[in-house]
Amino acid sequence: MSASTDPPVAERAAPPRFGLELVAVLGVSYGLSGLTAFLDFLRSQIVIQKGVGFSKVATAPIKSGSNTVHYQYLDILDQLASILAGLAPAFLAVVLLLRTPGGRGLGIGLNRFGVREVGVGLGFAGLIGIPGLGLVYVARELGLNAQIVVTSFPDVWYRVPTLLLEAFQQGIGEEVVVCAFVLTRLAQLGWSNSRALALESVVRGSYHLYQGFGGFVGNAIMGVIFGWWFQRTKRVWPLVIAHGVIDAMSFIGYVYLHGRVSWI
Template sequence: MTVDREADSRPVVAGEIVIVLLLSLGQSAVYAVVSLIAKLTAGKPLSQQAAVLNQSQSPRPYLDLTYQLLGIFFALIPVALALYLLARDRLQPRRTLGLTAQRPGFDLGWGTLLAACIGIPGLLLVYVARLLGISADIVPAALQPVWWAIPVLILSAIENAVLEEVIVVGYLITRLRGLGRSPAVIVACSAVLRGSYHLYQGFGAFVGNAVMGVVFALFFMKTKRVMPLIVAHTILDTAAFVGYTLVPHSWLSWL
């Protein structure tokens, strides 16, 4: 009697995907849904509530810095786990996911272009979503005015980029391909997951990030490189976090 080893391994891989996601962005998606429900039932319009990112964790500056750095470090542990699991299955994650520095021009060029193509329409979507009342007031950064605020915000942008693009694009797509899922299903899963953990910001953020997820998933499936996506995401988040901190808020009142 022959044993279909590939068929036997599918439940194991499916279980692995669930565990990795529940330890990382799947967990964030659950909390985002709960946060959105809380906002919708708070007794005031969604547009009059705030979604605050990068908040201070302590009024004591150096204790706050410690918390910020620990948060960034531990947020990246699921990335290490995902790469380890792929390496365990001899999938050579650096090459499979395109996590190499062999094509810096390609990565930086496409990353910058993707950031521009996503970021500019994204600002318009934020504006429209606020007008329609389907988005909370997004505060990208709320750290104390300390010397380390900008470096920490940049590190936070890099952490977000690495975590999201490696897990939601590289790892998830690689595993779903291995399970034999169709390209349409793979793109939909990646895009919906990306949109879902942004729901705490409102429905506009879900739509915008889901569209971004479609673009990024298709790009990865075409190029087999996640590095340009990390570059693009880092640029977007750095511009949002640092820009919000440095630009006078009166200039941003139109949002």
């Protein structure tokens, strides 16, 4: 009788558990943010029922700094730690893709970064950012968006550099996790492009619900455009650049225009 050539059970590769990976990554990042944003949205509806319009409700994303700074260098370290924490979900997603990638560049184009990526990213920033600004204005005028306190960062010398870092941290986090990782794993699970795109856009919109219906719809549309493009190109860097530029303009624009422009 010939000896079996099958490897011991302990040495056999376990089947990928892509569904569990998706739940775990979203559960510690944007999925949980979507849940808390939804609860905030429900609370705002209670306020509306008491006769206060949604446009009068003040809301804010994750705060980026306190109103006063007593120890600047400790505050800088706090901000850097917060930015690193925001990058952790993207790092986790990349580690999981290293185990079971979706193709070259881990299936999300991490191996491709150059002038072309920057150019496409800036193009996307204009395509999404300019109409998005108009949508914010219309939503505020119709009372569909809350009054968003984009940043409460105090007027210190490191405000703009920190806001720029935070903008690109959010670009990396959201595009690597919500777009690239989610769509890659859903494709590996056998989901159709349209079904995966629908889930990705709803997830992206969900954690912006604290802004109101306008925030949800605008970011869901952004998710459809970004996701559709990613499904066809498998390139995440242009989306990271576009998102970072849009957020940077939002943060810095708010700092200098809030109080000078009525709807900002």
